[in-house]
Amino acid sequence: MINRKTIHIEWGDCDPAQIVYYPRYFEYFDSCTAALFAKAGFSKREVLKTYGIVGFPLVEVRSRFMAPSHFSEDVVVESEITEWRNSSFCVRHQLFKENVLAVECFEIRVWAAVSANDPDKIESRPIPREIIERFANPAL
Amino acid sequence: MINRKTIHIEWGDCDPAQIVYYPRYFEYFDSCTAALFAKAGFSKREVLKTYGIVGFPLVEVRSRFMAPSHFSEDVVVESEITEWRNSSFCVRHQLFKENVLAVECFEIRVWAAVSANDPDKIESRPIPREIIERFANPAL
Amino acid sequence: MINRKTIHIEWGDCDPAQIVYYPRYFEYFDSCTAALFAKAGFSKREVLKTYGIVGFPLVEVRSRFMAPSHFSEDVVVESEITEWRNSSFCVRHQLFKENVLAVECFEIRVWAAVSANDPDKIESRPIPREIIERFANPAL
Amino acid sequence: MINRKTIHIEWGDCDPAQIVYYPRYFEYFDSCTAALFAKAGFSKREVLKTYGIVGFPLVEVRSRFMAPSHFSEDVVVESEITEWRNSSFCVRHQLFKENVLAVECFEIRVWAAVSANDPDKIESRPIPREIIERFANPAL
Numbered sequence: 283m284i285n286r287k288t289i290h291i292e293w294g295d296c297d298p299a300q301i302v303y304y305p306r307y308f309e310y311f312d313s314c315t316a317a318l319f320a321k322a323g324f325s326k327r328e329v330l331k332t333y334g335i336v337g338f339p340l341v342e343v344r345s346r347f348m349a350p351s352h353f354s355e356d357v358v359v360e361s362e363i364t365e366w367r368n369s370s371f372c373v374r375h376q377l378f379k380e381n382v383l384a385v386e387c388f389e390i391r392v393w394a395a396v397s398a399n400d401p402d403k404i405e406s407r408p409i410p411r412e413i414i415e416r417f418a419n420p421a422l
Numbered sequence: 423m424i425n426r427k428t429i430h431i432e433w434g435d436c437d438p439a440q441i442v443y444y445p446r447y448f449e450y451f452d453s454c455t456a457a458l459f460a461k462a463g464f465s466k467r468e469v470l471k472t473y474g475i476v477g478f479p480l481v482e483v484r485s486r487f488m489a490p491s492h493f494s495e496d497v498v499v500e501s502e503i504t505e506w507r508n509s510s511f512c513v514r515h516q517l518f519k520e521n522v523l524a525v526e527c528f529e530i531r532v533w534a535a536v537s538a539n540d541p542d543k544i545e546s547r548p549i550p551r552e553i554i555e556r557f558a559n560p561a562l
Numbered sequence: 563m564i565n566r567k568t569i570h571i572e573w574g575d576c577d578p579a580q581i582v583y584y585p586r587y588f589e590y591f592d593s594c595t596a597a598l599f600a601k602a603g604f605s606k607r608e609v610l611k612t613y614g615i616v617g618f619p620l621v622e623v624r625s626r627f628m629a630p631s632h633f634s635e636d637v638v639v640e641s642e643i644t645e646w647r648n649s650s651f652c653v654r655h656q657l658f659k660e661n662v663l664a665v666e667c668f669e670i671r672v673w674a675a676v677s678a679n680d681p682d683k684i685e686s687r688p689i690p691r692e693i694i695e696r697f698a699n700p701a702l
Numbered sequence: 703m704i705n706r707k708t709i710h711i712e713w714g715d716c717d718p719a720q721i722v723y724y725p726r727y728f729e730y731f732d733s734c735t736a737a738l739f740a741k742a743g744f745s746k747r748e749v750l751k752t753y754g755i756v757g758f759p760l761v762e763v764r765s766r767f768m769a770p771s772h773f774s775e776d777v778v779v780e781s782e783i784t785e786w787r788n789s790s791f792c793v794r795h796q797l798f799k800e801n802v803l804a805v806e807c808f809e810i811r812v813w814a815a816v817s818a819n820d821p822d823k824i825e826s827r828p829i830p831r832e833i834i835e836r837f838a839n840p841a842l
């Protein structure tokens with residue numbers, strides 16, 4: 283399952299060089315991961331309530347920036363979960379500007395809940411099988 | 423030359439999981455790269471004016487998140503330029519929380535100016551020798 | 563002319579209280595003002611190029627927050643220019659959550675260009691008549 | 703009690719007009735309100751834990767922008783609580799650039815906890831007397 287999300291580059295996402303300030307790309311990609319779950323039938327708010335987690339924070343990310351984008355432009359991000367592990371998963375985002383790959387990003391995220399021993403800590407949890415199955419078969 | 427910058431984690435940097443929303447780390451690291459140049463004697467504003475560039479945007483970044491941080495905490499980021507190339511340079515940031523490495527980030531940035539042929543584009547430029555020399559010998 | 567924009571509240575727009583971190587509302591409203599110009603036929607990028615301005619920064623803003631919003635919710639913002647002055651204009655934004663007014667915002671923005679005397683300063687300029695006419699009659 | 707906080711304007715806080723993107727001012731002011739509480743002896747994290755609240759979100763804000771600021775500049779914000787009401791309080795922030803008042807902001811914030819009847823809602827609570835006393839007499 284691939285999600286395609288059109289993003290309008292806003293004035294406030296750009297820096298004095300007139301191009302997207304790069305941390306904003308990670309905001310885009312974070313919302314694209316959420317959109318991927320929504321496409322599979324789970325809004326992020328529902329996921330957290332249903333499975334008792336606090337989120338799926340990143341443990342690793344790498345990104346390449348091949349071409350800049352400017353305010354008032356539209357870009358399209360294609361997002362896909364490329365691997366499910368026991369308590370983590372990998373996401374690939376590809377941002378296209380007029381069909382040219384402009385930014386690529388690889389995330390590793392962990393399925394995380396509040397620690398049973400220390401409410402100030404979070405710890406990984408096994409990803410529920412039904413989540414993985416729904417992504418494999420969104421029509422369920 | 424290593425720069426150490428203390429960062430106070432703000433409420434608005436944190437997400438509903440009560441921890442730093444990860445794109446904010448890249449905002450921290452971007453300001454740490456600017457602080458590194460300031461320590462070498464160049465404010466970012468001066469660098470741009472003096473050398474006619476639009477900035478030093480990223481072409482590649484990778485980061486690992488080992489431990490989360492929370493609002494009202496102080497963290498320390500150590501930043502260092504690890505390599506100078508012809509028109510790009512590499513920066514390493516290490517974010518410590520109570521002396522424990524919590525986040526690590528590697529940036530590749532390019533020395534960029536407005537293209538001579540197309541004012542809507544930017545292109546790389548050779549990094550001025552005096553920049554590199556000043557980092558090697560900040561006392562100059 | 564009124565513009566209606568649906569905004570999906572993102573995880574990263576919310577703070578540890580699980581509600582929208584209030585500066586994000588101003589990012590929403592800023593993009594809504596840009597969308598209003600786009601609806602009138604002017605992308606922000608075109609406006610700047612065509613009329614030689616640097617933007618329409620705020621000189622005054624006030625806002626009331628009647629009800630919070632949460633991530634994964636959709637809200638609708640209605641935006642309207644309520645007054646054109648010589649070199650400034652007033653915008654009203656109303657953010658609705660399930661048809662209930664949740665946030666209201668009043669902006670005064672100035673039509674601003676780089677100062678003729680000092681390239682580091684910006685100064686107000688008369689708003690071009692065709693801009694105002696286009697808003698009055700978008701079909702032109 | 704007045705708190706003075708020096709803020710270094712970062713590259714990423716500025717927009718393509720080369721000046722601070724105005725929602726960032728509200729991020730500055732939000733951190734200044736937190737710093738005011740910290741000066742009175744309460745970190746925001748402690749306040750929330752000690753008094754069982756989720757924060758002190760805004761119900762109203764108004765701001766005037768008299769002069770822009772640019773990246774690599776330092777500004778100073780003076781913050782003061784101007785009024786304590788039963789379950790809300792008023793804060794004034796004045797941002798100075800080289801001793802000239804550049805931005806002024808007035809906030810009304812509410813002391814807010816999770817609703818007893820609906821965990822998805824928040825509601826106001828009376829401000830604890832000791833909070834108000836500590837601000838009146840920080841030496842306590």
